[in-house]
Amino acid sequence: MAYSDKVIDHYENPRNVGSFEKDESEVGTGMVGAPACGDVMRLQIKVNDEGVIEDACFKTYGCGSAIASSSLVTEWVKGKSLADALTIKNKDIAEELALPPVKIHCSVLAEDAIRAAIDDYKSKRGEKSGADASAG
Numbered sequence: 001m002a003y004s005d006k007v008i009d010h011y012e013n014p015r016n017v018g019s020f021e022k023d024e025s026e027v028g029t030g031m032v033g034a035p036a037c038g039d040v041m042r043l044q045i046k047v048n049d050e051g052v053i054e055d056a057c058f059k060t061y062g063c064g065s066a067i068a069s070s071s072l073v074t075e076w077v078k079g080k081s082l083a084d085a086l087t088i089k090n091k092d093i094a095e096e097l098a099l100p101p102v103k104i105h106c107s108v109l110a111e112d113a114i115r116a117a118i119d120d121y122k123s124k125r126g127e128k129s130g131a132d133a134s135a136g
């Protein structure tokens with residue numbers, strides 16, 4: 001199976017690989033695993049006082065599509081509010097990277113990871129997590 005050029009680009013030049021200090025109050029950490037293949041993705045965000053994601057980074061132990069998905073998501077969330085970042089869907093990631101059907105779960109992993117990171121940040125702040133934010 002051939003990877004798309006965009007997957008290969010992110011795989012060879014991953015953006016924002018690294019980690020932030022997990023205990024810092026402005027950092028949210030999302031760690032998720034893919035049941036389909038056992039791969040693991042950790043995605044972190046740094047949020048400023050205005051609630052905007054200033055920086056993001058990731059470490060992924062997985063296939064090229066998982067690495068490309070996390071790399072892409074760290075680029076997309078930068079400069080976004082938490083609410084906007086929550087609107088990123090795995091479908092958008094899969095489309096952008098032209099992932100084939102068997103690799104869709106890799107993009108799901110990235111969506112789950114960003115949600116988990118935002119939830120972690122919010123729970124650190126004593127806010128309720130994602131699911132019930134729809135009322136506002």
Ligand code: FES
Pocket residue numbers: 037038039062063064
């Ligand atoms: Fe796990 Fe892709 S199947 S690396």
Ligand code: FES
Pocket residue numbers: 034036037038039062063064065066103105106109
């Ligand atoms: Fe499992 Fe990509 S994360 S094959």
